Amino acid sequence: MQVPDWGWRLAGCLCFAALWHGLAAGGGGLAVAAPLETLGALAGLLARGEFWLEAVLPTLARVLTGFGLGAAAGGALGGWAGLHRGAGLFLLPLRWVLSSVPGVVLAILAMLWWGSGSGMVVAIVALSVAPTIYLAAREGFAAVDDGLREMARAYGLGWRKRLTALYLPAAAAPFLSGCVVALGGGMRVAILGETLGASRGLGYTLALARANLDTPKLYAVALVSMLLVSLVEATLLRGLRRALRPGGRP
């Protein structure tokens, strides 16, 4: 019998929930909150307007701003490196440093440089997003078929047309995959930064829940951050995919 796609998804969710429930039951509820308790805490949080204004919106704004800055810088530098081998070699040390530094080190350094609050969180999101996007854009631009490049030269296409008709659509698939990975990473470091040095946001709410040993709330905040990443993926990145590949065909 052929199992439909939704069947596999449902089975995966049920298995995950059962495993989660088993771990919570075995752990006494302090380290792992039960799924139903977590959902109850989630409903309680979402019903409070203050949670949206003081936790969800600040984090979302910081992640989107940091992601936008990191994607713009990483995309532009990656495109340059993909087209020009020397640029790739020139940027190698910077890329290596940024992709090797652990998120927590980045957060502590950012606190030293920018202090606590939104500026620091936006900076660490941008710095953690940029190398992933850089690599994706570099690979995408470098992989553009030589024959198509020559065709563009043969017909004297201007740089704007080359960019929009050739390079961006060709680099769209690796670029967008990089965006998905970078967005998840950006959310992680944003929450880390907020936990260490912010007085608003999901990370701050998480730190309070941990201090109060409120495990269901802690898990509920983690769920909210996952839902936010999915929301941005489903809206912003889907829109970007349509813009880069009008017509939507490979």
Added chain:
Amino acid sequence: MTALVALRGVRYRHGRREVLGGVDLEIAPGESVALMGPSGAGKSTLARVAAGLLRPHGGQALLAARRVGFVFQEPRLLPWRTALENVALPLAGPASQAGAACRAMLAAVGLAGAEGLYPGQLSGGMRQRVSLARALAVGPDLLVLDEPFTGLDGALRREMRALLETLADEGGMATLQVTHHREDILRGTRRVLHLEGGRLRAGRA
């Protein structure tokens, strides 16, 4: 009459190997020239120098043609653009503005009704015809054909050649055709040149 292409003593190297060793070639407006020679002789390189795609390492290459159409061995279409959008690619402005002319060009190559199809939905022969429509859409005074029948079977080859002969006749453009096979040379070609050892010699028309 000013030549569309004037190559004087053109030299070109691939690494250390000299591919063109002092080539002289002139193509007049409306003239059809075929370029033959063994594999690796430098025919495609010479065609690219003539079209201004490669800068020679020595000698002089003057290109007076204002619009050059280039049909490559492979169609070289953008896979994410429709047939119509690919034809409109070299034209200024969006495809919607150049739509009527491009549709007419697609119809001329026998692809009326295929405007909205993507290259992945077309056969090899249809893709090559889109590539030809794109080259013609610029209204070229010089059309460079770099073995455009490669990969096409016998019937399709003959069909493409007949199509090219008709369109080249109607357009009154000069053509520079690179080919391996004498039977592929377009009707009306006045000069057949052979490239061997980096030099050109005249052949039988």
